[in-house]
Amino acid sequence: MVGNRYSKQSREVCAPKLLTTAFFIVKTMNFKQGDILIRKTEAGEQTLWLSERLVIEVCEIGESYFRKVGRVNYKKTIRPCDLAKAKEFMPDSGKSWRWAKTQGQFYYCLSNIPNRAPQNYRARFGDAQTLLTQYEQAMAERKETNLETAFKHYLNKAYPQYLEYYTKVDVTRRVALAKACAVLDFCLDNLDTYGGTENALYKDLSPILSKMELQYIPHNYQRLKEKVEILRTTDHCIVDLIDLPRTGNKNAEQYTDQEVFSWVMQLRAMGLNNSNEFIIRYVWELCERFGKEKPSRRWFGQNIFELPKTKYLTAEKRFGYGSRKAQMYSGYIPFKNAVCAGDCxxxxxxxxxxxxxxxxxxxxxxxxxxxxxxxxxxxxxxxxxxxxxxxxxxxxxxxxxxxxxxxxxxxxxxxxxxxxxxxxxxxxxxxxxxxxxxxxxxxxxxxxxxxxxxxxxxxxxxxxxxxxxxxxxxxxxxxxxxxxxxxxxxxxxxxxxxxxxxxxxxxxxxxxxxxxxxxxxxxxxxxxxxxxxxxxxxxxxxxxxAMKNNVIDVNPARISMLFHRKKEITLKNNGLIRTEIDKVEFYYQLSVDDFDIIANYTGKKVVMTFDVLSSNTVYLWEAHGNLLVPLCEAQLFEQIQRHGPTAELGRLSEARARENELQRRKEAELQRLTALADENLLMGAYSEKQAYNATEEAFLKSQESNHIARGAEPLKKAVGSEYFTEELDASNLTRLQF
CATH class of the missing domain: 3.30.420.10 (Ribonuclease H-like superfamily/Ribonuclease H)
Structure with a gap:
């Protein structure tokens, strides 16, 4: 049958033997100190070596077999040159019963123990790692059991002699303090005789103290060692080190005074951002100066430095508002993103x-x-x-x-x-x-x-x-x-x-x-x-x-007004501008359609904006404080060549036509403004008398008719009338005439 190595009959025969062997191993495996050694080879491999006592006990082999057969036969399998180099541990030849002699005892390598039927010596020890774990557990339990028993016996015997030193406390605490003294006494008595390292006793005793829940004695082996070292190196007695916690501590009572507290808070809230140690030293100096007792170093941390409220109140002043370290102590207002492009x-x-x-x-x-x-x-x-x-x-x-x-x-x-x-x-x-x-x-x-x-x-x-x-x-x-x-x-x-x-x-x-x-x-x-x-x-x-619902559209003129260079010029010569830009001479000319600008601003200061990267167009503005009022634009005018074969007669004709058009518009505008006035009245003595009198009479009649139509009194003549000059109403006369 595939997957079934043995027949049913063979399984029935072998099973009782395996069970018997397994039961035998568990029953007879009796570990003692030093039964297993761990050795590492130069290649870094780990080998287990079993003591001859353990091998004889488990495998049921006599000591004479190893002395006469096992060790002798294995020694013969090793080359003389390797045998000469060997010290305590025999080299590995691959044969059975590789052995070693160290510390006056014989040991045998677990890997070289034979496993031939029917004895199956190697199988009796099981897996190497499991065997090592069982050995370590057995040694730990035996050591702990022995130490715990001895400690409990010593504790019950020694603690009554310390009861007389704690008569001022209740019975329960009195016994607990006395037992704590007995623990230190036990350490002093057994420290020199206990095997292992110098910390072995403290490490083994620490879990026993935690298990028994003894009070007023540190369970940490390092803290326990510190107390014992004080007793060994100083003249202190045990009862000096064992007392109720915080006995004689008056710091909390002393510093209910808010003055010292205020000093520390002021120093912590300063932008100097001094360290905790600097503040402690400075406050101690203040205490000496004003005759106060110094608070303990721990008081600063418990009452001020480590409190969340202190950090919350002083972080912004200490680190600066908006700084990285003060950020978590500051608030902020969440904002939404802009809805449209150009909103911000x-x-x-x-x-x-x-x-x-x-x-x-x-x-x-x-x-x-x-x-x-x-x-x-x-x-x-x-x-x-x-x-x-x-x-x-x-x-x-x-x-x-x-x-x-x-x-x-x-x-x-x-x-x-x-x-x-x-x-x-x-x-x-x-x-x-x-x-x-x-x-x-x-x-x-x-x-x-x-x-x-x-x-x-x-x-x-x-x-x-x-x-x-x-x-x-x-x-x-x-x-x-x-x-x-x-x-x-x-x-x-x-x-x-x-x-x-x-x-x-x-x-x-x-x-x-x-x-x-x-x-x-x-x-x-x-x-x-x-x-x-x-x-x-x-x-x-x-x-x-994106949508751009809230933006402000701009044209090239506005862009020029905002960002281009600006230069103040005087407008003249029928809108022809001669200027220098970066030491280069340019001519610009206003269009004929801008006749009103030419007429109204010739001889006045205007602001010209220009782009040094593009000199084809400039813009003219009227200044009003920091603001500019748009006037018009001017185009680049290149000088005309009128000599030689490259004479630009066409451009010359265009320029003259522009001048003629401006002159025509100038005369037309002048004619429009002077059309209502009569030359005979304006010429005065230089005109004919008859024409002048007729014009003046027509003008006066027109004034009088307009005045009567408005419902006013007729105009009185001063000369040739019944009124004297001093009787004239000057204000009335002025009002009627103007």
Missing amino acids: WEIDASRVNLIAHQTVDEKGNKAERFLFAIVVRDVHSGDILGYDIAYAENKQAYMRALRMAVEYTGYLPYSLTADRFPGHNTEEIKELFARLEALGVQLNITHEPNGKAKVERWFGTFQSVTLMGNKYYYGEGVQSRRLSAHRSAEFLAEVKKEAKTEGFDYLKAYNEIENLIEGWRNTPYCTYSRKYANITETPKELHEK
């Missing part, structure tokens, strides 16, 4: 953690410098709408980043959040902010990082997601505690060496940062964020798809 923009700057590149400073010396990134982030989509890369965060960099965002989107946000960056209080930035507010943008200037948390958090995400894969990245800030925050100094040294060889300069560093930012803008959120694992769009795509 946040602008901030941070150094890009790429290795320094080679450049030349202002004095022409070689230097290594880092670059900063000033970014404008849309709160709703998270997209970086504008950015600028510069050596420092200043007003020009912030204006360039904001200009890029406005030009890219074509609108102004509903609100803009910024911090007090370098240059925030300059006239240029004040004018920019005033004009933004005039256009409807709500400005939020914050001095806290949490005030613009979205863009602050983005810099950390940018480092861990995008910069992490760049070989020039040197790691996060020095305060970062992430395991992957910093790269090794050896690696950075190699990278710097490679960068120097590759010519890693300003241009390459600039392009590297620009590519990294654009790469992040085109990275889907789900590739790195578990929070947004279901969002497969990139920040750029989210901004393009």
